[in-house]
Amino acid sequence: MSVLILVVDDESDVEALFRQQFRREMRRGRFELEFARSAAAALERIAAADDRRLILILSDINMPGMSGLDLLSRIGAARPDLPVVMITAYGDAETRHKALGLGAQGILTKPIDFASLRAEIDARLVSSEVGR
Secondary structure (H helix, E strand, O other): OOEEEEEEOOOOHHHHHHHHHOHHHHHOOOEEEEEEOOHHHHHHHHHHOOOOOEEEEEEEOOOOOOOHHHHHHHHHHHOOOOOEEEEEOOOOHHHHHHHHHOOOOEEEEOOOOHHHHHHHHHHHHHHHHHOO
C-alpha cells in the first residue's frame, strides 16, 4: 500500500503543477498525491484516511471560507500525529509565527522550492517506513 500526501489549495493550477513535479515518484509508487480544493474537503478526506497511510498534508494558508490556519488548528485537535506544512505567498514573520504556533511542521513560500519540498517528503517517507 502506497502512502498518501494530501495537498490543500483552492487554486486549480496547483494540482497540475504538483502532478508534473512528482510524476516520477508517483509512477514508481513512492507515494500518491490527493488534492482538496477547500479546507472542508480536506477535513472530510482526513477523516476517511487510514492513519498509517496519510503521512503529510501540504496546505495553502489563504483560501476562501476556512483558512489554512483554521484547518491547521482543526487537524492538530483531531490528528496531532499528522504533520502539516503550510504554503503561502506571503512569507512574513507574523504568518510564519502564527502557523508554527498552531503546530505547522514548516512553511513553504510560493513559488514553491520543489527541491526543499522533495527533501521534506523524503524525510516523511523514511519516518513512515520506520513506523510500519
